[in-house]
Amino acid sequence: MKISRRVLFAAAACAMMASAAPAMADLKFGVAAEPYPPFTSKDPSGKWVGWEIDLMDAVCAELKEKCEVVEVAWDGIIPALQAKQFDLIWSSMSITGERKKTIDFSAMYYDTPTVIIGNKDGDMDITPAHLSGKTIGVQVSTIHQRYIEKHYGSAGATVKTYQTQDEANQDLAAGRLDYIQADGAALDAFLKTDQGKACCELKGQVAPDAEILGEGVGAGIRKGDTELKAKIDAAIAALAKNGTFVKITEKYPELKPQIILPQ
Numbered sequence: 001m002k003i004s005r006r007v008l009f010a011a012a013a014c015a016m017m018a019s020a021a022p023a024m025a026d027l028k029f030g031v032a033a034e035p036y037p038p039f040t041s042k043d044p045s046g047k048w049v050g051w052e053i054d055l056m057d058a059v060c061a062e063l064k065e066k067c068e069v070v071e072v073a074w075d076g077i078i079p080a081l082q083a084k085q086f087d088l089i090w091s092s093m094s095i096t097g098e099r100k101k102t103i104d105f106s107a108m109y110y111d112t113p114t115v116i117i118g119n120k121d122g123d124m125d126i127t128p129a130h131l132s133g134k135t136i137g138v139q140v141s142t143i144h145q146r147y148i149e150k151h152y153g154s155a156g157a158t159v160k161t162y163q164t165q166d167e168a169n170q171d172l173a174a175g176r177l178d179y180i181q182a183d184g185a186a187l188d189a190f191l192k193t194d195q196g197k198a199c200c201e202l203k204g205q206v207a208p209d210a211e212i213l214g215e216g217v218g219a220g221i222r223k224g225d226t227e228l229k230a231k232i233d234a235a236i237a238a239l240a241k242n243g244t245f246v247k248i249t250e251k252y253p254e255l256k257p258q259i260i261l262p263q
Contacts (some may be wrong), residue, residue: 026065028086030220032074034139034164036190038252040093050119051255054248055109055239059228062235074163075141078102081220087228094143096214104221106232109245111216111260113184114144116203117191119175125130126179126203132156134178137168144181147212173199181206185258192254200229216260235263 031048035041048069055178060067070086081103088106095105116126116136128151136152138144140161153159160177162168167178169190180187184205188197193204221229237244240262249255 014164017209017250025068027060027063027067027088028070029088029090030077030081030086031069031071032077032091034074035166036092036164036186038254039186045260051248052090052092052200054251055245057234058239058244058248059232062238063231074139078188078220079223083221087221087225088232092217093220094214095216095218096143097211098218099214102223104223104225104229106219106221106229107236108216108218108262109236109262110262112186112258113205114147114181114213115187115205116179116181117172117187117200118179118202118203119172119199124203126206128152128155128157130181134158135160135176137171137177137180138163139163139165139168139182142182143212143214144183147206147209148181150212151209169196175258179203184257185255188258189254 026171031040036050038050040048040050043049048071053069056067056069070080072080072085072089075090077093078099080086083189089103093099093105097107101103112179118126130153132155135158136148137160138148138246140163145159145161148157148159159181160168160171163172168177168182169175172180173195187202191200219232221232245261247260249261
C-alpha cells in the first residue's frame with residue numbers, strides 16, 4: 001500500500017503536537033484570586049505561593065497526582081465548585097454547619113484563633129457594647145462578616161466589607177477603620193510587616209461562636225464525592241504523621257504563634 005508524503009507529514013505533525021501538549025491535571029484546586037498571605041498569594045512573576053500552596057504540592061505528591069490551581073473570586077468560589085470548574089476548594093475555607101448544607105469538607109488541615117486588631121490607642125476592650133459606634137472591617141462572604149454582623153453590628157458598630165483582606169488591612173493602617181476581624185494567623189502576619197508594626201496592635205480573641213466560626217479549615221468538596229474526600233483525608237493524615245505539616249510551617253515563622261495543625 002502506498003502512503004502519500006502528505007499523509008506522512010500530517011501524521012508526524014500530529015505526533016509532535018501530542019508530545020508537546022501539556023499533561024492534563026489530575027486534580028484542580030480552586031483558590032480565591034484575592035491574596036491571603038501567608039496562605040495564598042502571587043509572587044512578582046505571577047506564581048502562586050504560600051503555606052496552602054506548599055501544602056497543596058505536598059498533598060499532590062502524596063497522592064502521586066498532577067495538580068493545578070484554578071483561581072476564582074472568593075464570593076463565587078462555592079458556585080464555581082458546584083459548576084465543576086475545579087475539583088476542590090483549597091482557600092482557607094472554614095468548616096461550618098451552614099456551608100455543610102451545600103458542600104462537603106475534608107478533614108481539618110489547619111485552624112487559627114479569630115482575633116480583632118486595631119490602632120495603637122491602648123484600648124483593649126473589644127466587647128460588643130464597648131465597640132458600639134466604631135467601624136469594623138471584614139472580608140466579604142466570610143465567617144468574620146457573619147460574626148461581626150451578629151455580635152457587633154447588632155450592638156451598634158458599623159460593619160464595612162471588603163473584597164480582599166489586604167484592602168481591609170490598608171484601610172485600617174490609613175485610619176479609615178477602627179478595627180478589623182480575621183483569622184489570627186493572617187492578621188499576625190500583617191502585624192509583623194513594617195506597616196502593621198507602625199499602625200496597629202492585637203486587641204484580643206473574640207468570644208466563641210462555634211456555629212459561625214466553625215471547626216477549622218478544610219478542603220471544600222462537592223456533595224457526594226466520597227472518593228475524593230477519602231483521598232484528601234488520607235493525604236492530610238499521612239502528612240500530619242510524617243511531619244510534613246511542621247516542615248512546611250517552619251518556612252513561615254509568622255504563623256507559628258497562631259496556627260493549629262492536625263495531629
